Amino acid sequence: MFTVNAIAAPSASEPLVRTTIERRDLGPHDVLIDIRYAGICHSDIHTVRGDWGSVPYPLTVGHEIVGRITEVGADVTRHTVGDRAGVGCMVNSCRECENCRTGNEQYCLKGNTQTYASVDRDGSVTQGGYSTHVVVNEDFVLRVPETIPYEAAAPMLCAGITTYSPLAHWNAGPGRKVAVVGLGGLGHMAVKIAAAMGAEVT
Ligand SMILES: [Zn+2]
Numbered sequence: 263m264f265t266v267n268a269i270a271a272p273s274a275s276e277p278l279v280r281t282t283i284e285r286r287d288l289g290p291h292d293v294l295i296d297i298r299y300a301g302i303c304h305s306d307i308h309t310v311r312g313d314w315g316s317v318p319y320p321l322t323v324g325h326e327i328v329g330r331i332t333e334v335g336a337d338v339t340r341h342t343v344g345d346r347a348g349v350g351c352m353v354n355s356c357r358e359c360e361n362c363r364t365g366n367e368q369y370c371l372k373g374n375t376q377t378y379a380s381v382d383r384d385g386s387v388t389q390g391g392y393s394t395h396v397v398v399n400e401d402f403v404l405r406v407p408e409t410i411p412y413e414a415a416a417p418m419l420c421a422g423i424t425t426y427s428p429l430a431h432w433n434a435g436p437g438r439k440v441a442v443v444g445l446g447g448l449g450h451m452a453v454k455i456a457a458a459m460g461a462e463v464t
């Protein structure tokens with residue numbers, strides 16, 4: 263274990279405070295990410311306020327994480343030191359059930375491990391991206407192209423994929439019309455992504 267700086271909620275009703283949290287030592291398939299930006303998702307707010315059920319405190323949230331990989335475990339093959347990397351809403355799953363084996367880890371039959379406020383497979387409680395560093399299994403780390411600024415990449419890790427997924431599912435593109443109701447964190451991403459796909463966007 264090692265200690266990193268973080269911002270955490272002490273309880274459901276207090277403001278976030280500067281503090282430190284523990285990260286696990288790197289396992290053979292883990293990477294260490296030096297976090298540069300973490301988006302603020304409304305799920306972060308719901309979670310720290312306990313809107314979706316009780317959570318452990320102090321709690322560091324943040325699941326739109328981007329940064330640079332500064333260390334890799336001995337058996338890591340997907341990433342190398344110096345890569346730009348991103349982490350979204352999920353950091354682990356059982357890897358064995360039918361859904362995990364078919365690339366649908368978000369539907370893990372034993373429950374996926376969320377980036378924060380989740381009990382990981384080793385029994386530890388996950389802590390999110392409002393911190394300086396995070397240790398994540400390589401399979402749940404995405405590559406971020408050098409051409410995309412960190413601050414533009416971060417919101418794609420939750421707001422972006424949440425809107426991209428249904429647009430892709432319903433084949434948004436030239437000749438299709440898309441209407442977006444509500445221009446918040448997700449809505450404005452939906453407009454940009456649907457327009458980039460070539461759809462007529464209202
Ligand atoms: Zn989110």
Ligand SMILES: [Zn+2]
Nearest residue numbers: 356359362370
């Ligand atoms: Zn599974």
